[in-house]
Amino acid sequence: MVARVRGARRFVAGGTDLVVKAKDGKLAPATWIDVAQIRELRGISETRGSVVIGAATPYTEIIESKVVRRVLPALVEACAEIGSVQIRNMGTLGGNLANASPAADGVVPLVAYDAEVVIQRGARKRVIPAVDIATGPGRSCLGQDELITEIRLAKRRRNIAAFLKLGPRASMAIAKVSLALVADLRRGRLSDVRIALGAVAPTVIRATHAEAILEGNILSHDVIARARVAIAESDAIPITDFRSTAAYRRAMCAVLLGRALRVNSDDVGRSGHNPLR
Amino acid sequence: MRVACEVNGVAVVREVAPGATLLDFLRYDVGLTGSKEGCGKGECGACTVEVDGRLVTSCLMLAAQVEGRRVRTIEGLGEGHANLLHPVQAAFLECGAVQCGFCTPGFVMAAAAVVDACARHGGRAPTAREVEEGLEGNLCRCTGYQKIRVAVARGVEIAAAECSRKGRDGAARAGTPRTIRKGDAR
Numbered sequence A: 001m002v003a004r005v006r007g008a009r010r011f012v013a014g015g016t017d018l019v020v021k022a023k024d025g026k027l028a029p030a031t032w033i034d035v036a037q038i039r040e041l042r043g044i045s046e047t048r049g050s051v052v053i054g055a056a057t058p059y060t061e062i063i064e065s066k067v068v069r070r071v072l073p074a075l076v077e078a079c080a081e082i083g084s085v086q087i088r089n090m091g092t093l094g095g096n097l098a099n100a101s102p103a104a105d106g107v108v109p110l111v112a113y114d115a116e117v118v119i120q121r122g123a124r125k126r127v128i129p130a131v132d133i134a135t136g137p138g139r140s141c142l143g144q145d146e147l148i149t150e151i152r153l154a155k156r157r158r159n160i161a162a163f164l165k166l167g168p169r170a171s172m173a174i175a176k177v178s179l180a181l182v183a184d185l186r187r188g189r190l191s192d193v194r195i196a197l198g199a200v201a202p203t204v205i206r207a208t209h210a211e212a213i214l215e216g217n218i219l220s221h222d223v224i225a226r227a228r229v230a231i232a233e234s235d236a237i238p239i240t241d242f243r244s245t246a247a248y249r250r251a252m253c254a255v256l257l258g259r260a261l262r263v264n265s266d267d268v269g270r271s272g273h274n275p276l277r
Numbered sequence B: 001m002r003v004a005c006e007v008n009g010v011a012v013v014r015e016v017a018p019g020a021t022l023l024d025f026l027r028y029d030v031g032l033t034g035s036k037e038g039c040g041k042g043e044c045g046a047c048t049v050e051v052d053g054r055l056v057t058s059c060l061m062l063a064a065q066v067e068g069r070r071v072r073t074i075e076g077l078g079e080g081h082a083n084l085l086h087p088v089q090a091a092f093l094e095c096g097a098v099q100c101g102f103c104t105p106g107f108v109m110a111a112a113a114v115v116d117a118c119a120r121h122g123g124r125a126p127t128a129r130e131v132e133e134g135l136e137g138n139l140c141r142c143t144g145y146q147k148i149r150v151a152v153a154r155g156v157e158i159a160a161a162e163c164s165r166k167g168r169d170g171a172a173r174a175g176t177p178r179t180i181r182k183g184d185a186r
Ligand SMILES: Cc1cc2nc3c(=O)[nH]c(=O)nc-3n(C[C@H](O)[C@H](O)[C@H](O)COP(=O)(O)OP(=O)(O)OC[C@H]3O[C@@H](n4cnc5c(N)ncnc54)[C@H](O)[C@@H]3O)c2cc1C
Pocket: A010, A011, A012, A013, A014, A015, A016, A017, A018, A019, A020, A035, A055, A056, A081, A082, A083, A084, A087, A090, A091, A092, A093, A094, A095, A096, A097, A098, A099, A103, A104, A105, A106, A142, A146, A147, A148, A149, A172, A173, A174, A175, B041, B042, B043
């Protein structure tokens, strides 16, 4: 069907990024192809080892999903922080990924959960890690006519999950810094640690230096202190813009990491508690 | 292009420009000017309507995207309620939760969604957090929000009273049904 559309074309799902850009005159004319109601792109399913989220599933359905709430609490936390009721009823993870904003709230937990993104063009399929979809601010690896169809997330036994976002106010705000952390904490020792950061680099990134310090170690004050330094000084590569300064963003990476670890170590296994809200 | 959908229970078919938003479609093609354009960018909520039972900002949805779907606007919200006023509308009137009124249709739509959700859960009162989250997509530059909050709480009471009345009298007493002419989406 897509190939039948002549000339420039682009996909639209919730329109919450695209229509705003179009109204700002930032888009070249093109035929828009609505994917929001395509059944294969919607809904959430569960296999023994994974959860599969259709790329055009609105945030509200993700937040309401029992399986996502059980298995991927940091994703629920992040989706719940996006925009407003209205925006969450329209916006999708497919759009959040393809839009490639460094501050994309939905992408941050996807990166922390090692999500894989299924991309299709005609009969050709490829699977790309969520962290590799964006290649720069507003730039993605998607080629002409490539459609994100679904997002696959492995079910792993991990008892720590947090998403924390700092913005100018509680609702409807683009993040100055956001962080997702998932890990497994057993007898004081951390494993399977994944940390993702939003708004502190040209794309959403993994905080690999901080991860390496935490992985396999006892969650002590010293380890936390070293991880905080690493995330602020080695992982974050922020800029100063009209939303915030580079120095503030670095400092807040450390603060959010500390909070994510403390929230969860005091209260292991129970996510959903967000001290910033 | 041709768009066929249901607006406030009435089938509507209109010819629209491909880039037209749902808001423009409702205001200029269907003639329902209750939904307002504040920011045009999803920030203020003045254009809030329901599509298939979910609130959306109609300034960011394309008219073409409601093909075959059910749209409900502020004009259709009171249908089936006493005096054709949804409990939230009655409460906004009673509490004076309106100043210039530009944000009101959007606030009423969002507040009605909160109240209706509570009514579906046995008429319990929403928590302050639920009200705040339900209204987070709506801005008002006049009222300072206080009277809007009061009105939402009052709307919950009116809805609960309506619910028990309906339970007693059967659904028949729920407002005078209006005659709807074909093509009249109001
Ligand atoms: C008021 C407001 C508040 C917002 N708040 C937040 C926030 O707090 N956090 C946040 O992260 N974002 C926020 N956003 C941005 C936006 O809502 C999200 O990025 C959302 O996820 C975009 O999804 P969409 O379906 O609306 O995308 P669309 O606008 O439909 O599309 C965005 C881009 O993705 C492409 N695309 C869409 N679906 C696919 C697909 N399946 N395959 C390939 N390409 C696709 C489109 O071609 C387009 O380039 C906000 C936006 C508004 C208007």
